[in-house]
Amino acid sequence: MKVWVFSEEHHGRPAASTLELLAKAREYGEATVFHVGPGGDAVFDELGDHGAAEVHHLDPGATLPAAPAAAALADLVGDAKAVLFGMGNLDRDVAGRLSVRMNRPVASNALDVISEDEGQAVVTEILGGTLRVVKAITADDPAIVIVRSKAFTAEPVGGSAPTVVPVAMPDVGHSGAVRVLERHEEPSEGPDLEAAEIVVSGGRGLGDAERFTIVNELAELLGGAVGATRAVVDAGWVPYSLQVGQTGKTVKPKVYLAAGISGAMQHVVGMKDSSIIIAINKDPEAPIFGIADLGVVGDVHQVLPKLIEALREREG
Amino acid sequence: MKIAVCAKQIPDPATPYELDPEHHWIVRPDDQILDDTDRYGVEIGLQLAEASEGSVTLFSMSPAGNLQGIRQALAMGADKAVIVSDPALKGSDALVTAKVLARAIQQEGFDLVIAGTESTDGSAGVLPQQLSELLEVPALTFAKAVEHDGDTIRIHRQTPDGYDEVEATLPAVLTVTAGVVEPRYPTFKGIMQAKQKPVEQLTAADLGFDATEVGAAGSAQYVRSVTPVPARQAGEIVEDDGEAYRKILEVLEQAKVV
Ligand SMILES: Cc1cc2nc3c(=O)[nH]c(=O)nc-3n(C[C@H](O)[C@H](O)[C@H](O)COP(=O)(O)OP(=O)(O)OC[C@H]3O[C@@H](n4cnc5c(N)ncnc54)[C@H](O)[C@@H]3O)c2cc1C
Ligand SMILES: Nc1ncnc2c1ncn2[C@@H]1O[C@H](COP(=O)(O)O)[C@@H](O)[C@H]1O
Numbered sequence: 001m002k003v004w005v006f007s008e009e010h011h012g013r014p015a016a017s018t019l020e021l022l023a024k025a026r027e028y029g030e031a032t033v034f035h036v037g038p039g040g041d042a043v044f045d046e047l048g049d050h051g052a053a054e055v056h057h058l059d060p061g062a063t064l065p066a067a068p069a070a071a072a073l074a075d076l077v078g079d080a081k082a083v084l085f086g087m088g089n090l091d092r093d094v095a096g097r098l099s100v101r102m103n104r105p106v107a108s109n110a111l112d113v114i115s116e117d118e119g120q121a122v123v124t125e126i127l128g129g130t131l132r133v134v135k136a137i138t139a140d141d142p143a144i145v146i147v148r149s150k151a152f153t154a155e156p157v158g159g160s161a162p163t164v165v166p167v168a169m170p171d172v173g174h175s176g177a178v179r180v181l182e183r184h185e186e187p188s189e190g191p192d193l194e195a196a197e198i199v200v201s202g203g204r205g206l207g208d209a210e211r212f213t214i215v216n217e218l219a220e221l222l223g224g225a226v227g228a229t230r231a232v233v234d235a236g237w238v239p240y241s242l243q244v245g246q247t248g249k250t251v252k253p254k255v256y257l258a259a260g261i262s263g264a265m266q267h268v269v270g271m272k273d274s275s276i277i278i279a280i281n282k283d284p285e286a287p288i289f290g291i292a293d294l295g296v297v298g299d300v301h302q303v304l305p306k307l308i309e310a311l312r313e314r315e316g
Numbered sequence: 317m318k319i320a321v322c323a324k325q326i327p328d329p330a331t332p333y334e335l336d337p338e339h340h341w342i343v344r345p346d347d348q349i350l351d352d353t354d355r356y357g358v359e360i361g362l363q364l365a366e367a368s369e370g371s372v373t374l375f376s377m378s379p380a381g382n383l384q385g386i387r388q389a390l391a392m393g394a395d396k397a398v399i400v401s402d403p404a405l406k407g408s409d410a411l412v413t414a415k416v417l418a419r420a421i422q423q424e425g426f427d428l429v430i431a432g433t434e435s436t437d438g439s440a441g442v443l444p445q446q447l448s449e450l451l452e453v454p455a456l457t458f459a460k461a462v463e464h465d466g467d468t469i470r471i472h473r474q475t476p477d478g479y480d481e482v483e484a485t486l487p488a489v490l491t492v493t494a495g496v497v498e499p500r501y502p503t504f505k506g507i508m509q510a511k512q513k514p515v516e517q518l519t520a521a522d523l524g525f526d527a528t529e530v531g532a533a534g535s536a537q538y539v540r541s542v543t544p545v546p547a548r549q550a551g552e553i554v555e556d557d558g559e560a561y562r563k564i565l566e567v568l569e570q571a572k573v574v
Binding site for chain 2 (some may be wrong): 222
């Protein structure tokens with residue numbers, strides 16, 4: 001049975017979520033990819049290396065392709081076992097539309113998809129990861145599932161170059177008329193947040209954009225990546241690409257240092273699986289202390305400068 | 317511009333959420349509040365309506381309760397509200413909710429539908445996209461800035477490392493991220509006026525739905541089991557006496573990252 005993976009590319013490589021989903025898809029069925037983007041041999045070969053035998057490729061050009069992609073997918077998937085999406089914006093746009101086209105529900109925030117006698121089900125966590133839920137899907141296949149980042153671990157399996165099937169952009173009329181006029185990229189520095197072994201994250205407790213930079217200083221010194229809460233991103237102190245949590249990135253570093261972060265449920269789901277969590281917060285009641293291996297009740301602007309100084313001294 | 321804004325009433329996130337033991341649905345008290353996420357949609361809706369001599373109608377599906385959540389959005393300045401409220405709707409998933417809201421919005425007529433990117437209590441994060449497909453209109457999603465020029469809406473669409481400038485013409489669906497604007501606080505006058513504003517209440521049958529098409533019966537997914545996740549053990553908590561940084565250093569050393 002085919003298991004489809006919705007695939008996108010990022011800087012000329014398959015998106016991290018695509019490769020994670022392929023790890024599940026090739027174990028769950030016959031991994032088949034629906035790829036949206038400019039494509040090219042490098043992208044397709046990497047998809048093959050991760051176990052995709054077949055790649056259906058839609059090049060949307062300057063259209064935001066949610067509606068045409070959903071229409072094309074609905075025609076292709078037939079009664080496949082499942083269609084797996086990541087948490088990205090286009091993933092959600094296409095999954096939602098596909099669900100209406102096929103009159104099937106979307107199972108969101110999945111950590112796993114399982115097949116049982118009674119049919120398929122997804123495993124998710126709710127209420128900040130405190131409760132594990134098994135949600136049964138009673139609709140006919142395919143199951144349409146949105147999977148959280150890092151639910152599966154990407155691993156190349158040495159597969160050969162896949163068969164690439166070009167997909168024409170279907171004409172969906174007014175629904176499909178969304179034009180991308182220009183793309184703006186904010187340059188990012190330092191190690192990749194999602195892959196870093198150390199993440200130093202700051203919250204509103206840092207005070208303001210200028211004082212937030214002490215987080216950058218510490219991260220740089222430790223060779224780690226900078227993360228942030230949504231409160232800080234919304235305030236414009238740092239770009240969205242640094243947001244950790246439910247609507248941002250999921251990180252699982254060796255060490256996560258949370259400075260001036262309260263530990264809201266939506267933040268915690270993005271970092272609670274870090275090996276070691278260190279938190280600094282001046283409020284002893286802050287929820288972040290409930291999951292920290294080391295909690296320091298104190299002022300970030302007292303603790304961090306001393307830590308930085310001590311680290312500098314060690315480096316000599 | 318005739319603007320429909322999706323406004324969800326949710327149990328106050330500051331209170332612990334309870335699940336009913338039989339179906340594992342979130343228990344919804346009488347005094348639900350406006351999902352904070354939707355305040356951004358209401359604000360954008362009001363700004364677009366002000367700029368185009370348009371109107372803002374709120375659409376909400378949930379037990380009506382004492383309507384305080386909807387009154388919050390009316391107090392910000394929305395003109396009226398349509399609430400679909402019916403015991404038969406209990407247990408509806410996102411797709412069913414989208415079908416119900418789509419029909420209510422269609423019945424009223426619209427140029428633009430605005431929603432949040434995901435609700436605070438459900439966080440399915442797909443309902444607006446489902447709405448756009450049901451209404452057969454384009455969707456401008458994940459907007460962190462919105463402009464309009466006549467029939468054209470242009471947004472800055474959040475991307476992993478920046479944003480895309482994207483545009484479409486009306487009718488359309490728009491989803492806004494938190495932080496897109498600073499939602500206004502209701503004025504005293506607004507709060508008083510909200511009490512007089514029309515709130516239309518509809519049932520599933522009013523929208524032509526059969527009881528089997530909606531609620532748990534119409535939803536093709538259900539929660540089969542809920543089990544507590546073993547809580548992460550809280551570790552050592554120390555009060556900073558000026559030396560707590562040493563503790564942090566120790567942990568970093570033990571983790572062999574320095
Ligand atoms: C649908 C939805 C999705 C969301 N998605 C995300 C997400 O992906 N990621 C995310 O992070 N949030 C997300 N949120 C927001 C989340 O609920 C919180 O609002 C946010 O995480 C709070 O950020 P914060 O901890 O920086 O700020 P606050 O909650 O304001 O906490 C600041 C903390 O700093 C402490 N503090 C203040 N001054 C100092 C000082 N000098 N020294 C030490 N400590 C100090 C305070 O005691 C406080 O605990 C989402 C919310 C919703 C509704
Ligand atoms: N019951 C509802 N009534 C009105 N709007 C809703 C409802 N459920 C979801 N929405 C809207 O759809 C967005 C996404 O919700 P969801 O897909 O449930 O995460 C929310 O931010 C709301 O704007």
